[in-house]
Amino acid sequence: MATLTIDKRFGKVVGYNIQWYDGIKRHTIHLGGKRYNKATAKRLKEVVDILLYQNQNGIAIFDKATMQWVENAPENIKSKLAKAGLIAANTQWTCLQLWNTFLKQKTNAKLATVKSYRDSQKLFFEVFLPRESIEQITSDRLLAWRVSMLAVYAEASVATHIKNTKAVLNWAVRQDWIAKNPMNGIAVGSFRNRDKDRIVTMEEYALLLDSCPNQEWRTIIALARIGGLRCPSELQQLRWKDVDWEQNRFLVHSPKTERHANHATRLMPLFDELKVELQNHFSDNENEFVVQGHQKTDWNLSNPFQKILERAGLGKIACPFANMRRSRANEVVRRWGEAMEKLWIGHTADVMEKHYLCPLDTDFAVIIS
Secondary structure, three states: OEEEEEEEOOOOOEEEEEEEEEEEEEEEEEEEOOOOOHHHHHHHHHHHHHHHHHHHHHHOOHHHHHHHHHHHHHHHHHHHHHHOOOOOOOOOOOOOHHHHHHHHHOOOOOOOHHHHHHHHHHOOOOOOOOEEEEOOOOHHHHHHHHHHHHOOOOOOOHHHHHHHHHHHHHHHOOOOOOOOOOOOOOOOOOOOOOOOOOOOOOHHHHHHOOHHHHHHHHHHHHHHHHHOOOOOOHHHHHHHEEOOOOOOEEEOOOOOOOOOOOOOOOEEEOOHHHHHHHHHHHHHOOEEEEEOOOOOOOOOHHHHHHHHHHOOOOOOOOOOHHHHHHHHHHHHHHHHHHHHHHHHOOOOOHHHHHHOOOHHHHHHHHHHH
């Protein structure tokens, strides 16, 4: 018979242990983390008792409920049972099973995160076959894959795909699907890609506003260029109730940084150039969201924005919304300092220096003078 014990640290429950002795050695199945509760641990203990009885007496599982529970159990629990010799081990996990099972459990991940993983999965299967065993994923093959991607994609993009794949393989290690991560020792690479960085000047901003098809688009561009909001995540969540006209400020909800303490929101000033566009939009608006017209869309603003660029005579701007945010960050840090840039735009000094800081014409004008 197995025993169930509670694993506590500093008075808090951090997991459960199911233990038994088979006459030769003591076995332990540990359930750690927030995803397992006491009811799950008790049920697993009952399953272990049944499997022990089965193995000791050489009979098949006689309880259909137990059989179904084992079949539907998470893969890491199956792996623990297999490692303990209680069920047959599945030693032929395929690459397709690996990616699909990993993505299936990312239920709380943001859509952009899942999309990033799926993009990496697509590139992964350009080299690795979906049906081949994950045991065939070797360091040499992964390194060759990284080199081949660098010949086609920017280093920052390759770094993202390598990071994602490394996370997937680390997950496989935690599930006992593989003994170690074959990507250990392979450099992820740099996430910095400054080749597409540029400043959208205030003169260009004025041209963009004049080329907008309606006031909502003028507001979108003002929020990106003057407010420095992330697009689409922060624009998508902005509501009229977040705008405090009397205090001349508005509340920004930031999905990208909400996982960090005290970084779920930030207060932004209603800069004059932004306030006038918001007021014009608000005067004829009874909607909940500031940008209502895209709430039921996928927020792919690239194509309509490109048309605005063409009408403005500005040609193509790579990563336009990121560059408008970058432009405002540079203005804020120079005019109001790093502390205000961190409070208003939301960057640490290190992130600002590595990814956003750009030389402006005014910088050189100071040197010349």
